Amino acid sequence: MFKRLLPLLLGGACATLQADPQPSAARLHELAAEPFWLALGHYQRDRLGGWRSHVDDGGFFLAERGERDPAAELAATLVALYRDPALADRHPQCRFPARTRWLRERLALDDLPQPQCREYTDWYADIAPHSTVLVFPAAYLNSPSSMFGHTLLRIDPPGIDSQGSPLLSYALNFGAYIEGSDNSILYAWKGLMGGYPGLFALLPYREKLAEYSRLENRDLWEYRLNLSAEETGRMVEHVWELRQIQFDYYFFDENCSYRLLELLEIARPGLELTDRFPLTAIPADTVRAVEQAGLIERSAYRPSREKELLARADPLSRPERDWTRRLAGDSTALDAAAFQALPAERRALVQDAAYRLIRYRKNGEERDDTSARDSYRLLQAINRAPPPRLAVERPVPPENGHQSRTWQLALGSREDRSFAEYGLRMAYHDLADNLDGFPLGAQIEIAQLKLRQYEGDHWQLQRLDVANIRSLTPRSTLLSPLSWQVGGGLERVVGKGRHDDEQLVGHLNGGVGATWHLADDLLGFALATARLERNGDFAAFLSPAAGFDAGLLWRNRLGNLGLEARADYFHNGEVRRELSLVQQWEIAGNLGLRLAARREFSQQGAPASELSLQLRWYHY
Template identity: 30%
Template structure:
């Protein structure tokens, strides 16, 4: 009995010494890994910051499921904690952070860990193979606050083990439902909203954006090697198992996708404007030489407009009649290119009718298929080029600052206007499908040049306008919404700061390709001195796109009953703009006349604007 007890004690001592020796060995190895990481300054490496979604030393993800050092975060602390988790922890933790492991192993030549046993990662690889990764951009949707600057996401393509070609979309978004826009902005900019990181069939995105929302999609195939693809794939798993919080201005679809691209590009993230937009991500990928090729998918509604501009109104009406009878579209005395465009217009019109009326009848689908067959048979090498100018890569930057000289009411002022995002109606909007405006938190300051008086002239919280030309094939409603603080004339014709919210609906008519005339019927509500008032606000105007990169706009706005006294204020406005494409500069001359009965006031402004 005593001998057995001695054997047990001796075995325990040997086991304890072995465990202690293994622990000391692990500690020594970990110390050497940490020392090498310090020597190589890996904590300051841009890839490490991208893996942690850190910009300007601030973590955008604060969840303890993602940051091991969340109570005392720094890039260096997180690196030490990650190495300790991977190589000093007794349990296998590589499946928690497979991307961090892959990168650290490569940089430090670390021992291999059993990443092949990570079930979630292996399932992700099987379910969504990634032989090819593309950056996808869905164009702006002003009717949806979370997508009013567009949406950017990833397209994953590959062949699975059964030989099937699969396409999936990886997207980050939040719930932007509801009509309470001020609450949505407050929640998404101050409190933060729950973020969703989803994997879905790519065709679902196509159906949503192209079919239901009639938004264009640009695809940019990325130039990545296998190691970069593996790193991105592993990082996507890390994000999918993390609680994410969406912030409109600092952690949105654009910033998340940009961090993912930075994991592959190994470049420091920097934002030129006030915040990163989806178009900025596309432009950055181009600047980093990550884009290998691109293609555009345009919704049928915009194809109708773009192709329809090549025909007269009588020709469009005739083609529409032929399509409605499901006849072969044809016009007399057409050249080869015009015949090709006729088939394209007819096909887009019928497809749009199918989408808008939910017509999935056999005859409707067969008619579209027949037009497709005729196009492939008779025009095998033709390509539609009319929409190439809408490429997001060609658009001006989304942030801007303007400096102007103002003369009004016998006083001279200097004006500074800061626009965090995105663009004015008087800016160069040729890269959009229609004349639009989108402003978020724009601030305009006036400095009286005769004294030291500095005034907040206007504060725009949110403004959106879209002048969609109406046509008999695809319809088109124009509209506007604005909210903020601006000067409005009182009953004594003195400008008073007034909080307001305004909305308008109407129609736009396009003459040729360069002149839009519009009419809107608006309704507004103003608040001043604790009192509110509802008022009518019709508006008419003309926008002309001219040679030498210029544009003119003339508008007349009638505001009725803003003080409850049935008084009418007229505002005549003329703006002449000149754009300098290479320098991202523009010059604007505006003339305003305000009139109330026999009282008048004129204002003149010359401003220089810089996009950045």
């Protein structure tokens, strides 16, 4: 096909091509196979052979089958570069500056026409790309699209370290484009199935900074990359080519992090970062890949507004926290005699905490006169008596946490039967996993499979989790977040099934409640729960239940210990209860040993006890 098209494609160019008037078919095929050209077209090997571009937008290609034929796209581009320069901003050279520069260099095209690309030139000059920072907003459980975190690039102009501010930089972001307001379930489903188009956007960094660290209360990690000004400029050149160009967006692989890795491969050809992520691209794993590639020069941590508030309130006594809440609700309390009687240094801390509490509460809300008046009065008091500089403890960086995929091997017994259990979790972290780089009380498990082999070579599917998410955020005198959990899939429960006392059931469950700090590194939680179950032992097709889930989570010298009691009370009279204990020993960052014990009670069968010792290997 290409050989038949080549004479036609070259015919329009041979009159003006001087440096290489008729590049041979072999030469063009050689260029089309180079990694940089493949990166410019976002090509990857198709599973059935040949090539396929990740770009899902016909406007990106000049050849009829350019999305599947890199050589045809290269030949079509070469012809297009010699079009009438009067096309100006509509000229292919203006539309594809990265392609133009590369072909000019590789084929010594010194005679190319010179169209006036004013729109591109002004855009590039406004950005003034000089250096690059990888930005990682940490995981945010209350947003389905942000549960695993996010990555974006900050494009800095010259002199940013010595005389500029990152607020003047630009943020380069890739995300799903959503029209309307889909609910969370539809959003998650369409995100998994590629139901949203993905687009690149370049916008002022201050807007992204406000969105992530303020509106969503997310910590930010900024990683200065060692890309040169030339490499950063090469990447920005290509971003111009991707304006309004659509990609299919998938939460777990072709997502924000994967697309940014493609851009880094254009900035520095030969990195091959995307080759490490054939199945999933979890943002923390992609940050780790960038670090392992030697791209990170240094890092900086920006705590969220919530972290800053909690750090300021931490040294306050209970009466001082009461004053903080009172001042945040009515700033006239600044003049109260009891408040003025506090030592000056303590008043300074309380005033600052009260101001931060107001700003935290007003996140995402419209400005109102009352809060504006209280904020102004508190700022005046803070200016008269400034508090000490706030110091927020820097947590373990996310790239130092365990990797996202987990392989599991367990030996154990259930009553008088021994078993071996083999498991795989695609992502990401549970309450007992190695904690470095993760917050205590946060759990996100996606696609977990467990197969069990009993004595006598009897195999059974023990569980298959689609998702299991828990957010156990502790309450305080200043903040009162809800704790919640949701999960669904297949699991074994006590019953009258064919395999002794266990029945495989489908379920969907959720719960809401509260978590408290009982001591340093000790959380207590209690949630009211609801469950919907498909159980062959029940007469109804679907059986609802209400119940509770309560327990303790303790960070100790070995690792994490969880003690939990839960119960489900079904509408048909069945009562199912369970006590469980889990202790993880953190052998290494990506290796853990877990002891688990549980006791189950059910009216469907006799009580059952289970004990297991599990080796967990975290490996992408």
